[in-house]
Amino acid sequence: MQVKSVSVLLVDAGNTRLKWQLREGGEIQTAGFAGYDDRLTETLPAADKVVVASVAASGRAEALFAAAGMDTVILDHCLTDYPHFQHCYADPTRLGVDRWLAMLGARRAEAGALIVIDAGTALTVDWLSAADVHEGGFILPGSEMAANTLFANTGRVRSYQDEENRDGTKPGQDTLSCVRNGVRYQGLALVSKLRSDYPQHSLVITGGDGQWLADSSGVRYCPDLVLDGMDSLCAGSFLA
């Protein structure tokens, strides 16, 4: 008798946007991303199960999927009893579920001690020991947030329309490039310092702003570690 494999729609609901993949037997069938739009669910493929990992404001992702009548498993906090994983937060439910899932995804990609960098709305850095102990992390403003914070909280640092955001890290010669290049340089400096301070750890980078950071610093880029971590979770007894 042929056993029909279950299709699972995995959704990573971040603070900026949603990333999704339809997987069947772990294989990616289709994938995409979208903003928080009321019509989002109309564009998503049908699946036997839908799992949404959300760090967005409470209820934001839930509301989208509930309105579409989709029977959805919402993961809005980390599991505290996941086999072989040891949390370091006194209250692990406070750890962003995306950070935890990115660590699970990174473990699938690489063995040994890891530093997992997720360059999204926020830039997070998490230390995972070879024995899957979460040893701690950092939460920093992501590159858009860092630039926007300067634009929003100063009188004269502005995103001038007649200035161009080129992809550089050289000292800027107008306001926009001083901000954008400075933020990029800060990201590179962080990665370089992590490398020199933690030579025994392998670095992996994910997230919407991660490709540039990884390419520019010679670090491995894994585009969807949060979704990979969700797939690991679903491969266990989580959905049973």
Ligand SMILES: Nc1ncnc2c1ncn2[C@@H]1O[C@H](COP(=O)(O)OP(=O)(O)O)[C@@H](O)[C@H]1O
């Ligand atoms: N198509 C895109 N739409 C929105 N942001 C994008 C896109 N491509 C790259 N980015 C960059 O990715 C960042 C968001 O990264 P992402 O990992 O999706 O964040 P989050 O998980 O916090 O929603 C944005 O700040 C932006 O700079």
Ligand SMILES: CC(C)(COP(=O)(O)O)[C@@H](O)C(=O)NCCC(=O)O
């Ligand atoms: C740090 C984050 C905002 C990152 O979210 P993202 O940039 O992926 O949208 C998220 O993981 C979060 O809300 N964390 C909760 C606090 C914590 O991890 O301690």
Ligand SMILES: [K+]
């Ligand atoms: K993320």
